[in-house]
Amino acid sequence: MSVLVVGASAAGLTTVEALRRKGFRDRITVLGAEYHPPYDRPPLSKQFLLGDWDESRTRLRPDTMLTALDAEFVLGDPAVSLSDHTVHTTTGRSLTADHVVIATGLQPRHLPGPPLEGVHVLRTLDDAAALRTSLVGQARVVVVGDGVLGAEVAATVCKLGLSVTLAGPQAVLMEAQLGPVAGKLLGEMHAAEGVGLRLGCAVDGLEDLDGRVSGVRLVGGEVLPADVVVVALGATPATGWLEGSGLRLDNGVVCDEYCRAADGVYAAGDVARWRHDDGLVRLENRTNATEQALCVAANIIGDHQPYRPIPYFWTDQFSTRIQVHGRPSADLTVAEGTIGERFVAHYRDAGRIVGVLGWNAPKQTRAHRDRNLAREGRI
Structure with a gap:
C-alpha cells in the first residue's frame, strides 16, 4: 500500500510522520510546489519578517529527520491535475498511489489591477523574504486587511520602526476572529504602539507612479500614501488543480467526517472542508493542519476515526x-x-x-x- 501526499507543509509533513509512528512502512511520496523543504508559516509574519530568524530557523525538521522518514520528497514541481489516484505535475511527472492526501493549503487574494512594484502578499517563505527586502529604506507602509495576518504584519512593521497604517472594512481589528470586545482592545493596543488604523474603510484600489505603488485608494476617494503595500485580504483554498478530478470542490475539498473526499483520497489542513454534525467546516490555522493530518494518517491505516476538533488559534502581536x-x-x-x-x-x-x-x-x-x-x- 502506497501513499502520495500533495503538499509539503505542516499538514503534509505531519501526515508522513504520523504514518511512520503508527508502523506504516510502505512507500510514501511527498509532492511540494515549492523548492524549500517543509517550513513553518506562522513565523513568516513575525520572527522572520522582523529579521530575528533566518530561513533555516523556519524549517519544520532538519534534513536528518526528513531522511529518517524514508519518504521521497519531490519539491519544486506543482501538481496540475488528479485523475483517479494519479497526480500529474508541471514538469510532466505522473505519480500514482493507493492513497492520496491533498494538503495544498491556500493561495492569497490579490487586489485587482496590474502588478506594481512595492506591492506584496505574504504566504510563502519567498513572499516573506521579498517583503523583508522591500521594507529596507522605506518610510510608509500600508497594510490592506484587518484579519490575523494583517494585524501581525502591521505589528511587526511597527516594531521595525516604520510608519504603518492598517486599513480594513471591519469595525474593529480582527473582529471575525476575536469578536467586537477583544477586537476593540487589540485595536487600542495597536494604536498605542503607533499603528495608524483606518477601520471600517474598504479599499477601492492602488495608486502608482511609473509602475511603483504610491498609495492605497479607499472607497470615497481618499488615498493613503505608501512606499510599500502588503495585501492581507485572506486566501482561498488551492484547489484549481483539482478541477475535473471528480472531487466535490466548494470552498475547499469537501470531505466526510473522516476527512475522506473519495475512496482512498483524503484532505488535511487549510484546503479541507469536512462534515461536522449537520454542516461543513473549514479551519485556517496551524493547529488544525497538524491535528487533521493526524486523523488522516489514522484513517489511512484503518482506525476509522472521525475528526471533531475544538478550533484553536493563537497570535503574537507586540x-x-x-x-x-x-x-x-x-x-x-x-x-x-x-x-x-x-x-x-x-x-x-x-x-x-x-x-x-x-x-x-x-x-x-x-x-x-x-x-x-x-x-x-x-x-
Missing part, C-alpha cells in the same frame, strides 16, 4: 499572546484576571460557553478550555 479556543461571539465576559493585562474570558451563545479567550495567560486559558469546552469538539 508583547501580547492571544489564544482562542472554540468560537468567538459578541457576548464576552472576563472569567479570570484583569481585562487589558493578563486575563481569560468566556464567549457565550444563548448562555452556553462556546469559546475561551486568553490574553497573555496560556496556562490559565488551557485550564478554562478543558473545564468549559470539555473536549466535546464544539465548533
Whole structure:
C-alpha cells in the first residue's frame, strides 16, 4: 500500500510522520510546489519578517529527520491535475498511489489591477523574504486587511520602526476572529504602539507612479500614501488543480467526517472542508493542519476515526499572546484576571460557553478550555 501526499507543509509533513509512528512502512511520496523543504508559516509574519530568524530557523525538521522518514520528497514541481489516484505535475511527472492526501493549503487574494512594484502578499517563505527586502529604506507602509495576518504584519512593521497604517472594512481589528470586545482592545493596543488604523474603510484600489505603488485608494476617494503595500485580504483554498478530478470542490475539498473526499483520497489542513454534525467546516490555522493530518494518517491505516476538533488559534502581536479556543461571539465576559493585562474570558451563545479567550495567560486559558469546552469538539 502506497501513499502520495500533495503538499509539503505542516499538514503534509505531519501526515508522513504520523504514518511512520503508527508502523506504516510502505512507500510514501511527498509532492511540494515549492523548492524549500517543509517550513513553518506562522513565523513568516513575525520572527522572520522582523529579521530575528533566518530561513533555516523556519524549517519544520532538519534534513536528518526528513531522511529518517524514508519518504521521497519531490519539491519544486506543482501538481496540475488528479485523475483517479494519479497526480500529474508541471514538469510532466505522473505519480500514482493507493492513497492520496491533498494538503495544498491556500493561495492569497490579490487586489485587482496590474502588478506594481512595492506591492506584496505574504504566504510563502519567498513572499516573506521579498517583503523583508522591500521594507529596507522605506518610510510608509500600508497594510490592506484587518484579519490575523494583517494585524501581525502591521505589528511587526511597527516594531521595525516604520510608519504603518492598517486599513480594513471591519469595525474593529480582527473582529471575525476575536469578536467586537477583544477586537476593540487589540485595536487600542495597536494604536498605542503607533499603528495608524483606518477601520471600517474598504479599499477601492492602488495608486502608482511609473509602475511603483504610491498609495492605497479607499472607497470615497481618499488615498493613503505608501512606499510599500502588503495585501492581507485572506486566501482561498488551492484547489484549481483539482478541477475535473471528480472531487466535490466548494470552498475547499469537501470531505466526510473522516476527512475522506473519495475512496482512498483524503484532505488535511487549510484546503479541507469536512462534515461536522449537520454542516461543513473549514479551519485556517496551524493547529488544525497538524491535528487533521493526524486523523488522516489514522484513517489511512484503518482506525476509522472521525475528526471533531475544538478550533484553536493563537497570535503574537507586540508583547501580547492571544489564544482562542472554540468560537468567538459578541457576548464576552472576563472569567479570570484583569481585562487589558493578563486575563481569560468566556464567549457565550444563548448562555452556553462556546469559546475561551486568553490574553497573555496560556496556562490559565488551557485550564478554562478543558473545564468549559470539555473536549466535546464544539465548533
